[in-house]
Amino acid sequence: MNKSELVEKIANDVDISKASADRALSSAIAHIIKAISKGGDVQLIGFGTFKSGKRAARMGRNPQTGAEIKIPASKTVKFTAGKAFKDAVNKRK
Incomplete structure (x- = not known):
């Protein structure tokens, strides 16, 4: 959808x-x-919670050349499904 x-x-x-x-x-x-x-959270009862998270800086590799690259720290979004949402999804299986 x-x-x-x-x-x-x-x-x-x-x-x-x-x-x-x-x-x-x-x-x-x-x-x-x-x-x-x-930096706040958004909680929708019965659906889930959106939170901000942090991703630390790390070393990665360029898949084409194999060269190491530094990946900078960044913010990310985390979503945790609520119980009602999980139950609804699992009943459909």
Whole structure:
């Protein structure tokens, strides 16, 4: 499923226009990104938790030449699925 398909499903579920659903989804995504960028967490009960994480600097290798390269430290995003989400996924198997 891509964003436009998700927007269509949201619009149908709550009986609003696709434009309104798109604005709502885009706003939610923007606020999640803003919170994580500031180092905070976003917890959506029943779905999961988004957290920021740190990745340490490390040495890597260029796969074509085999030369060692330094990979700088960076921030990353971690997502932990909530219990309800995990249960829903496991029941479908």
